[in-house]
Amino acid sequence: xxxxxxxxxxxxxxxxxxxxxxxxxxxxxxxxxxxxxxxxxxxxxxxxxxxxxxxxxxxxxxxxxxxxxxxxxxxxxxxxxxxxxxxxxxxxxxxxxxxxxxxxxxxxxxxxxxxxxxxxxxxxxxxxxxxxxxxxxxxxxxxxxxxxxxxxxxxxxxxxxxxxxxxxxxxxxxxxxxxxxxxxxxxxxxxxxxxxxxxxxxxxxxxx
Numbered sequence: 001x002x003x004x005x006x007x008x009x010x011x012x013x014x015x016x017x018x019x020x021x022x023x024x025x026x027x028x029x030x031x032x033x034x035x036x037x038x039x040x041x042x043x044x045x046x047x048x049x050x051x052x053x054x055x056x057x058x059x060x061x062x063x064x065x066x067x068x069x070x071x072x073x074x075x076x077x078x079x080x081x082x083x084x085x086x087x088x089x090x091x092x093x094x095x096x097x098x099x100x101x102x103x104x105x106x107x108x109x110x111x112x113x114x115x116x117x118x119x120x121x122x123x124x125x126x127x128x129x130x131x132x133x134x135x136x137x138x139x140x141x142x143x144x145x146x147x148x149x150x151x152x153x154x155x156x157x158x159x160x161x162x163x164x165x166x167x168x169x170x171x172x173x174x175x176x177x178x179x180x181x182x183x184x185x186x187x188x189x190x191x192x193x194x195x196x197x198x199x200x201x202x203x204x205x206x207x208x
Contacts, residue, residue: 023063027056 034049041049129135 023060027053027060030056
């Protein structure tokens with residue numbers, strides 16, 4: 001099936017105007033013939049000319065009535081189309097407003113959902129930690145343990161300091177004793193060299 005070419009409204013109106021113009025020319029011609037027959041022709045010719053003119057007038061009147069009906073119908077269709085177009089425009093406007101409202105509501109719901117998720121995360125974090133009373137008790141226990149350790153550390157430091165002092169005293173005594181022994185040895189050697197008899201006496205005793 002071949003596609004029909006698009007109808008040009010201007011061409012259709014032009015053809016209708018030309019057809020009406022032809023009808024008017026025809027009726028004018030028939031009217032002139034009827035007038036001539038009425039003045040110069042016989043009654044039969046006059047009647048025949050009048051019949052043709054009447055027929056053309058009836059056809060023209062019928063076409064005019066039909067055109068009037070078509071014009072009224074077109075006017076109503078245009079009115080209906082205008083109303084329908086306005087209704088569509090209003091519907092589109094309402095739809096756009098609904099879309100904006102729903103978008104705003106969706107954004108609010110997203111923010112609410114985000115806050116709800118953050119709140120749930122905070123609650124989960126809080127529940128993951130022990131209660132405040134338990135935490136305070138544990139802190140107090142740790143403080144007591146630290147005090148005990150500090151006390152033990154002080155005692156250990158004191159004992160270590162005492163042992164260090166005792167060790168220093170012992171080393172001092174050892175050095176003094178060593179110095180005393182060295183001094184006595186030197187004095188003994190000196191006394192031997194200063195008294196020769198003290199050296200020979202033991203030999204005489206041995207020979208006896």
